[in-house]
Amino acid sequence: MRDARASASTSAAVIRITADDVAHYAYAREGNAHVVFRYTGPRPELRGALLRLLKTPAGARGDRAWRCHTVDALVWGADRDEASWTTLDAAARDAFFANAPTTSGRAGWRDDRAVVRVDGDALNALALKTTRDAAHETARAEGRDGRVANAAEAFGQLSEVAAETSRVFEDDVENAWVIEIKPKSFVGAIVNGRRAWRFPAHQRLKVARGEREAASSYVPVDLLGGDADVRRACEALMACPQNNLRVTRGARVFVDARGVTADADVVSTLSRVLPNLVMNAREVFEFIFHHQLRGGDDAVKTYRDVHELCERLNATRQRAGEVSEDLLERLRSFVLGQMAKDCSVLFTVTFDVNVSDIESRDDDLVRFATFVDADGATRACAYRAQIIDASLKSLAKTSAWLRLAEDIDASCVADADADDSRRDFVNALFAST
Numbered sequence: 001m002r003d004a005r006a007s008a009s010t011s012a013a014v015i016r017i018t019a020d021d022v023a024h025y026a027y028a029r030e031g032n033a034h035v036v037f038r039y040t041g042p043r044p045e046l047r048g049a050l051l052r053l054l055k056t057p058a059g060a061r062g063d064r065a066w067r068c069h070t071v072d073a074l075v076w077g078a079d080r081d082e083a084s085w086t087t088l089d090a091a092a093r094d095a096f097f098a099n100a101p102t103t104s105g106r107a108g109w110r111d112d113r114a115v116v117r118v119d120g121d122a123l124n125a126l127a128l129k130t131t132r133d134a135a136h137e138t139a140r141a142e143g144r145d146g147r148v149a150n151a152a153e154a155f156g157q158l159s160e161v162a163a164e165t166s167r168v169f170e171d172d173v174e175n176a177w178v179i180e181i182k183p184k185s186f187v188g189a190i191v192n193g194r195r196a197w198r199f200p201a202h203q204r205l206k207v208a209r210g211e212r213e214a215a216s217s218y219v220p221v222d223l224l225g226g227d228a229d230v231r232r233a234c235e236a237l238m239a240c241p242q243n244n245l246r247v248t249r250g251a252r253v254f255v256d257a258r259g260v261t262a263d264a265d266v267v268s269t270l271s272r273v274l275p276n277l278v279m280n281a282r283e284v285f286e287f288i289f290h291h292q293l294r295g296g297d298d299a300v301k302t303y304r305d306v307h308e309l310c311e312r313l314n315a316t317r318q319r320a321g322e323v324s325e326d327l328l329e330r331l332r333s334f335v336l337g338q339m340a341k342d343c344s345v346l347f348t349v350t351f352d353v354n355v356s357d358i359e360s361r362d363d364d365l366v367r368f369a370t371f372v373d374a375d376g377a378t379r380a381c382a383y384r385a386q387i388i389d390a391s392l393k394s395l396a397k398t399s400a401w402l403r404l405a406e407d408i409d410a411s412c413v414a415d416a417d418a419d420d421s422r423r424d425f426v427n428a429l430f431a432s433t
């Protein structure tokens, strides 16, 4: 399982999931765009990884128009007739992680291990399994924009489950804690000369539209601040997790969109360890921030410009004109920025570790963090950080993004959303880039 990572985009033809494998897959979870299955079968190359399949837009079975749009294929240098969404997604993810640090030759923050081919009858059986099992995830049985839990794509992704592949956790996989933070946009936009944040304005909009009952007071950029700022962000996430914080241990869910566990010990431990993990893994959040910055801020102008660039690209393509590399590069940076504005950081954590014992296991992707518990004792935990769901965003969505940016802009209350007095680190953060 601890094999060298194959390039996701080149391994497509190598691993095949057949109907025989389906019995060893169990529905695990789903997001808006993907459904994931956990494998417990005999094939070593499938072990320690989730099978992640694209969901199908309701009523659009077989229609891949928005999934592998001509513009996406052009921007990512693929032949539209050959490319599938998953292979294009793998190419974008290669670009996303191109400058990520590697440890002993491994890109440790990546969770994608390979693109796999999924046979048609295996897909159908998995889709059936999902329909049956999705009752467990009722909130997700239908995605926000009507995507349903079945898959129509002939490729899938293997996503590494750190709890099963790292020697530090594998002794007690079911007791590894999994903490997922979906940070969202750190970059904001300049409103009346001050940097205002998208997240609070979007929260106001969601509440006004009835999409959320209450607004979270979380402000993403706080995760990049000092101790007090990070603490404030974590408290806000714990107070109103929505889809920005999820904590599980084995089958137990402690924090998710429905709220936070009533177990006071768990809450106390989490509240204390979370800020320390975030501080300890600062470079992961900074890496995401830099992609966002390069992609463009949250201003309406960013989205309008990209929309116009895509229209220009389409027009050039239709008259078989030459598309400039600069234009393609600008669009690639924007898409990578959008991916960074919607990915998550997943921490796999084990508590009360014996540092020398763990060090002797020689797993260089695992780090240590300490925190002070409710009794004032210093405790150590071992963790691995991964960036999950750094998924390709389709440029077919530019009109929707532009509309949303305009709506969020209209919901912005500059005095509340700029709130710069509490964030004196912000100028330094943006000046350092």
Ligand SMILES: O=P(O)(O)O[C@@H]1[C@@H](OP(=O)(O)O)[C@H](OP(=O)(O)O)[C@H](O)[C@H](OP(=O)(O)O)[C@H]1OP(=O)(O)O
Residues within 6 Å of the ligand: 031, 032, 033, 144, 184, 243, 338, 341, 342, 393, 397, 404
């Ligand atoms: O636009 P946003 O900021 O609302 O982000 C969407 C997310 O909403 P949220 O984080 O709740 O605000 C949204 O998350 P939820 O479905 O609300 O959990 C998706 O991640 C969506 O991406 P995709 O369409 O599945 O590729 C996300 O859409 P993209 O903007 O990344 O295309």
Ligand SMILES: Nc1ncnc2c1ncn2[C@@H]1O[C@H](COP(=O)(O)OP(=O)(O)OP(=O)(O)O)[C@@H](O)[C@H]1O
Residues within 6 Å of the ligand: 029, 030, 031, 032, 033, 034, 035, 036, 050, 052, 111, 159, 160, 161, 162, 180, 342, 346, 388, 389, 391
């Ligand atoms: N490598 C991984 N290790 C552990 N759990 C994972 C991994 N990848 C995905 N998951 C779990 O599966 C869930 C859904 O995966 P993912 O976030 O990729 O779906 P999505 O549909 O693309 O999300 P979104 O709703 O943000 O579009 C994650 O929130 C996480 O709980």
